[in-house]
Amino acid sequence: MSESILSRAISHSPSTSPATWREALESAKGVPESFELLKVLVFKPRTAKNVTPVPVIVIAREETETSSAALGKKLNLKDLRLATEDLIVEFFGVNKDAISPLSLSAATFPKVLTVLDGSLASASGPVAVHANSDKETVFLHGQEIVTYIQSLETAETKITEVDFAALKADATANAPLKEAAPPQAKTATVAKKEDAKIEGAVQIAVGIQKELDFPGWYTNVLIKSDMLDYYSVSGCYILKPWSYSIWEAIQAWFDAKIKEMGVENAYFPLFVSAKVLEKEKDHVEGFAPEVAWVTRAGNTDLEEPIAIRPTSETVMYPYYAKWIQSHRDLPFRLNQWNSVVRWEFKNPQPFLRTREFLWQEGHTAHLTKEGAGEEVLQILDLYRRVYEELLAVPVIPGIKSEKEKFAGGLYTTTIEGFIPTTGRGIQAGTSHCLGQNFSKMFNIVVEDPNAGTGESSSKIFVWQNSWGLSTRTIGVMVMVHGDNKGLVLPPRVASIQVVIVPCGVTAKTSDELRKRIPDECDALAKKLKKAGIKARADLREGYTPGYKFNDWELKGVPIRLEIGPADLDKEQTLSVRRDTGEKAPIKMANVVEDVGKLLETIQTDMFQKAKATYESRIKIVYDWKDFVPTLDNKCVVIMPWCEVEACEDDIKERSGKPALGEQVDERAPSAGAKSLAFPLDQSKYPKIEAGKTKCPACGRDAKRWMLFGRSY
């Protein structure tokens, strides 16, 4: 039967999550107007190491909440965790993006525990089922799927049918931290999109739990909140206004700050000739594998291929050599806001690793090492403030190890962020001192102003810095603050800080009130805007308040204000915080002041909460045996370190193998821990005693405290 089913499969672009699967299907041919996706999850219970695990395969409707905690409890299995890719391939012969009931066969069925969603049989519309491939889908009715699985049952091995709705009610205590927004039927939405407003609500739910499928949650939040769309060139994404406006807020703040410092903006070309690009050896080695080359214009092959800048050191510095003629020209500071291209072949991820990204790159030249060093830290502190004061994301300023520093530079300072859900560190912005390496390559020299006036004039190669902050900022912010309802935007970067929704209108509401309520919402929006608060009244007709609530929650607007008939009577509005869900009435008499204060409170609270989380996940490690368990526990390690590169390589190697069966986020580049940064503030940690404090990894003498972690 499996073959006859497979013959009905349609082809589409590859999918790696429910969101991309749906998207791929929507642009493919021969797809029904409405359908739901079949959810197939594979879990592995905790078992003793020498015991072969029995994976649990859960086959459920898309909207069914399949809490692993509740399921584990019911099945009496300990610590159900999503299985690794390896385990899935080992048992089913397909990867996690291809698995489906059709992956079960007479041979595999007995080796696993098959859990069937009791409601599946009742799915009457078409259900999309992977045809043993992430690029092929077959549409079946719920009952067809059930029948196929039942055909595999033997006397020894039966299906376990579970009523997940009942299970949920029982198991609230064991549920994960947060539940997804209440799922609703997803069928029939396409056909009714134009006028079916309530049904529309399901389109805007995130649909994937942050804790269960973080990469899936992330891309889903980005797409559904209107931040981003996928693009037809792989690894490139569209920044829609909802995310681009955050970049504009960052630009406005940072641009003003660097201009105060005397930095000027300029624009250098997108292209760089091979000859120039390859001038600095270490530098080009760092970037060459990712450089995109233009070789043709129209129908004409270019005489020489031309590179698209991966960064602009070699674009700019030949001209710095020309323009900087005297020590009076120093410090010389230029910045540009542009895009750069790094054609990575690793798995791309929106904002975090993309083939083209937006950033600013500052390039400065100084007379002395001290002058350069001072600026490096000034800029690093501005980067810290972008994260902490605008994005409410805590970061740790520090210095990179020799291995992790910028290719061709002298030293790299960094701010290191942290993604609690995965326990991974993330490089959030870097400010490099390039030393004199580039000035020697490009011959950027001035006369020494302090040299004697004797015959032999003395040339000084300038000291250079470069520093960059990219749209990665936005991705980090989403990952840190977002929840199962969607984005949570810090007020200072939200392009809408307050949304005002008219409520409480029923069939019985008088015509006068029907008009007055939206009028009041509109007036309030105008009043707030006049006071500099970015407010919008959502007066869309044909949408319920509930739809609007969900919509703006998904988009992360910091405050919702509701105005209904009772509020008018009491001369108040009900405020709802996006970050905490907290509700409180606000008197209209004080509304401007109170809303302003509440925005500040939200900004502060979001930062403090994220900071407390980050701090709670930094663990001091003195003993190697604690190193990997700390990482596995979604924490980063701070430890006294020897600063030997071989030790760093060794740490990466030794921490790179996840525990068998542990979920691996395949889009994360490194399973092994890397050194993240020597925190600038070393005084927070116990004093390192020369000759006494040892490196836990290799036993050599430790020198400074270093943060280690799995990272993006």
Next chain:
Amino acid sequence: MSESILSRAISHSPSTSPATWREALESAKGVPESFELLKVLVFKPRTAKNVTPVPVIVIAREETETSSAALGKKLNLKDLRLATEDLIVEFFGVNKDAISPLSLSAATFPKVLTVLDGSLASASGPVAVHANSDKETVFLHGQEIVTYIQSLETAETKITEVDFAALKADATANAPLKEAAPPQAKTATVAKKEDAKIEGAVQIAVGIQKELDFPGWYTNVLIKSDMLDYYSVSGCYILKPWSYSIWEAIQAWFDAKIKEMGVENAYFPLFVSAKVLEKEKDHVEGFAPEVAWVTRAGNTDLEEPIAIRPTSETVMYPYYAKWIQSHRDLPFRLNQWNSVVRWEFKNPQPFLRTREFLWQEGHTAHLTKEGAGEEVLQILDLYRRVYEELLAVPVIPGIKSEKEKFAGGLYTTTIEGFIPTTGRGIQAGTSHCLGQNFSKMFNIVVEDPNAGTGESSSKIFVWQNSWGLSTRTIGVMVMVHGDNKGLVLPPRVASIQVVIVPCGVTAKTSDELRKRIPDECDALAKKLKKAGIKARADLREGYTPGYKFNDWELKGVPIRLEIGPADLDKEQTLSVRRDTGEKAPIKMANVVEDVGKLLETIQTDMFQKAKATYESRIKIVYDWKDFVPTLDNKCVVIMPWCEVEACEDDIKERSGKPALGEQVDERAPSAGAKSLAFPLDQSKYPKIEAGKTKCPACGRDAKRWMLFGRSY
């Protein structure tokens, strides 16, 4: 002898002007530390058409002013004009960038009139001489050059030696409108650059007269005013802060205006797949010859080449099809600030025609043609205001002919500028109505909100616009306002509006005054800045006031304020306008108010002056015989036109042959006249009577008034 001289030539990158020649030499090997360039100009006197002209070749030192008017008078030759490239090649066998005394031979010398700068023999330092090539230079002493030319003299043909300095004194009355800044010795500047401040003054002079060599003047002004530098990839230029800040001023103004209209900013990828790019046939035909293709990343050939966007219609519209689902989503308006790449093979020119340029591109969708059309004009008016209100450059709003409209669009509106020095029109910004052409290609549809609720729903393809304004704005502004002292910046886009220069300090000045004068300058700058005026005190030490005057005049700063001992006594400052050179004292008591008013006056006066010039150069033509002479007279033509494309082609053909010997600006793309625009305001011109008013070019019935002109 010529051969032995040529054997000493050194090679360098090609040069097209004194500025680029010097630049090429400075980066070549084996070049003396200091040198001057030999100036070689070829003029053609006006002669009857059937007479073979005798070209005049002038061989002079770089710093010698070689006024053609004065020379013509002395030689008793009428209307000496720079010879065309054709004429130079015809007579000397080399082009204008390669010509030198070495191009004279026993064969050619008798056919021309050779004018020798009397001061050349006294040039003791090395003089750079083109070795019959724009890429090869030989260094000779002045006397060597003279000796070589003298060796060519015959009994019939002698050298004409001219004392240009004496000539200048005699001929002031006949000199061109404006003289270049007083030339000074250019030798020995490289070696002394660090401390020789007065000599430095020559580095900052424009050095080429706007009226004599406009393209040379243009690039020289851009480079010497620090607006721009040439780049190692041909056709790409570096926008330095002095020009980029003007772009930032335009961005800030326009961005705020379109946001008021409800346009949001976004960012779409740089890349577009071949398949998508080629979807709209007319459109791709318009751009395909100029598209740059990425075919390789690192060492890996891409499966499919990927284009760099030449414009983003096809990048964006597949997503518009997805995002626009309902008439409630309309109007849908996005804009992006980005760079695009059009790999033109024509001669590039900074800001006007470059392979990469910065712009904004707005892309909007509307329910009705009327809605779209209204926005097209709103945007066009914003473009007009950018030119007229910010850049003080007059433009004429109009509509392009069918032939000149945007590839794939319905109609194109444009603002047309005018460059008086060349008499050429220039397309300054375009706002296109795309109609439904793209929405049909990309299937961007909504339900008709006005259709009945019957079974057969009715789809509407949306009406689309796209509109773009680029850094060409900056080039037009430079060309219109600049003079022989350099840039002239309109106050509203100047990043420094007022420069304050301490003056009058001599050897006898007291220590107290020596300190007080710069302190007062500094205090005044602070006071003006506090009032929102962009002021800077130029307190650089080791530079004379004269050097500073030249420097800021070259950079076009609208107002210079001088403070010297006498000014302190009178509690005043002396103001000098950059646009007119007018000087007037300003009482310190009213300085903020008066400087503010003066900036406004300058802004207004610059616009009015440019507008009067433009208007005086628009000539009504009813008779074909007046058409080409009007163009030749550096004017544009307005005439009643038939709107027949064949007529347009014919006009271009018939006006495309310049008079023999007339100087042709080789960097200008078209010698023949193109239609520029139907002015929106047709009422300025006499009524066109149907069936009576005829097209002067073809005699068909005229329909509307059309501007024709040579153009960029």
